[in-house]
Amino acid sequence: xxxxxxxxxxxxxxxxxxxxxxxxxxxxxxxxxxxxxxxxxxxxxxxxxxxxxxxxxxxxxxxxxxxxxxxxxxxxxxxxxxxxxxxxxxxxxxxxxxxxxxxxxxxxxxxxxxxxxxxxxxxxxxxxxxxxxxxxxxxxxxxxxxxxxxxxxxxxxxxxxxxxxxxxxxxxxxxxxxxxxxxxxxxxxxxxxxxxxxxxxxxxxxxxxxxxxxxxxxxxxxxxxxxxxxxxxxxxxxxxxxxxxxxxxxxxxxxxxxxxxxxxxxxxxxxxxxxxxxxxxxxxxxxxxxxxxxxxxxxxxxxxxxxxxxxxxxxxxxxxxxxxxxxxxxxxxxxxxxxxxxxxxxxxxxxxxxxxxxxxxxxxxxxxxxxxxxxxxxxxxxxxxxxxxxxxxxxxxxxxxxxxxxxxxxxxxxx
Numbered sequence: 273x274x275x276x277x278x279x280x281x282x283x284x285x286x287x288x289x290x291x292x293x294x295x296x297x298x299x300x301x302x303x304x305x306x307x308x309x310x311x312x313x314x315x316x317x318x319x320x321x322x323x324x325x326x327x328x329x330x331x332x333x334x335x336x337x338x339x340x341x342x343x344x345x346x347x348x349x350x351x352x353x354x355x356x357x358x359x360x361x362x363x364x365x366x367x368x369x370x371x372x373x374x375x376x377x378x379x380x381x382x383x384x385x386x387x388x389x390x391x392x393x394x395x396x397x398x399x400x401x402x403x404x405x406x407x408x409x410x411x412x413x414x415x416x417x418x419x420x421x422x423x424x425x426x427x428x429x430x431x432x433x434x435x436x437x438x439x440x441x442x443x444x445x446x447x448x449x450x451x452x453x454x455x456x457x458x459x460x461x462x463x464x465x466x467x468x469x470x471x472x473x474x475x476x477x478x479x480x481x482x483x484x485x486x487x488x489x490x491x492x493x494x495x496x497x498x499x500x501x502x503x504x505x506x507x508x509x510x511x512x513x514x515x516x517x518x519x520x521x522x523x524x525x526x527x528x529x530x531x532x533x534x535x536x537x538x539x540x541x542x543x544x545x546x547x548x549x550x551x552x553x554x555x556x557x558x559x560x561x562x563x564x565x566x567x568x569x570x571x572x573x574x575x576x577x578x579x580x581x582x583x584x585x586x587x588x589x590x591x592x593x594x595x596x597x598x599x600x601x602x603x604x605x606x607x608x609x610x611x612x613x614x615x616x617x618x619x620x621x622x623x624x625x626x627x628x629x630x631x632x633x634x635x636x637x638x639x640x641x642x643x644x645x646x647x648x649x650x651x652x653x654x655x656x657x658x659x660x661x662x663x664x665x666x667x668x669x670x671x672x673x674x675x676x677x678x679x680x681x682x683x684x685x686x687x
Contacts, residue, residue, distance in 0.1 A: 304534075304542070305533075305534045305543050306529075306530045308492065314529055316529070319569070320521070321516045321518055322572045322573050323572055325458075326513065326568075328510070328568050328571065329571075334660070335406055343666075343667055344667055345661075345668055346657075346663060348646075349407070350407045353404045353655070354408055356410070356413060359412065359416035363423060365394070365420075368424075371433065371434055372430065372432065373442050374387045374445050376439070388445060391448070392650060395452040396650045397420065398417060398420065398457070399452060399654035401414075401417035401420065402417060402455075402459040403658065406459060411464075417456060418457075418464055421453060421477070422474055425476065425478075426473060430481055431484055435488055440495060446485055451506045451652065452651035454507050454514060455651075455653055455654065456654060475514060475515055478514065482508060482511045486504055486508060494543070497530060498554075501527060501530065502531065502561035504527075505524045506568075509523070509568045524569065527562065531586075532581040532585065532586065533581050538588075539584065539588030539593075540555065541558050545603060549610055549612050550612045551603055552600060553611075553615050553621075555592060555593045556593050556622075560623060570631075587632070590634070594634070597640070598636070617644075620652075625640070626657055626661055627656065629641070630662070643670045646669065
């Protein structure tokens, strides 16, 4: 199997340049988010793609480790994925070529879930194929993933979606599908050298989708700059790497700069904690996308995790999230103590923690994750525990009879 390109051993952090540098470095962060214009004025040209096959984790090293593991938790994941799925069955799923329209989640949760099922099916399909490839090393799954995506590409799927400022759900849903596809594809791309035409078709489609989708800036003070920008930035970073498109990659980087600029002294992301009873949920939700972006950027050779703006780093945002989870009183007097906690039993929301722990051993996260593992998120990385958890971290799945047996969909498409 071909190996991924070697990464640079010297991590770099380009200096902040351009007209917004003084704003970011010389003025205390306020509760006002960086505007779209200010974000676009940042000169991030020193961030370029250096390793187009690096992805968001070291696939080759992980497959070698899994081939020799005795960890019961990981072995169970491997066993479940080893049976794989039928490529013929997946290829029978019709691409979405009609104009995509999705009702809002909060006003119509049942209608939203029904309309979203085909979208979730796509995300689960690509994630499962990538996971089955990592679990087995069988090219069948890598080839199937490429053929599956090629079919959608040849039909220009997802390029036609409804968007209005008051009806953005199809736009939100499409962004999730793009990064699901891009992240799954990044897992298998180094191993499909013989499928040059199929690769070109898939990558051309990812480029068209990204350009079509990111051309919509979102609403100022809201989807332009909150967790939904981080979601767009996640696919931009991943597609940018795959296509060696520095401009797209830099959009991903800009989300990190934007988030760090916005942080309060306490580490809160103002547009997220402004959500009242869902402040804790949305602070965590933002990290679900920011941390994978940072991992993608770091694997291009940049010490993005050490980046500070006005003395604040991503670690402050993590601290604030963990403090809020531990006790809503830590959110401050202006945020309701009666915080929505349904997401706390739902593993998908904590995929970011697996990535964060590989670099920073936070004892609070180490205590929090065991009852949620194995972590799977159909769009934001897939089988994250399988992909990155060190085997010595946790040996067994912990069964919690008090935890819900089903995973909720709440918040996955809300702005």
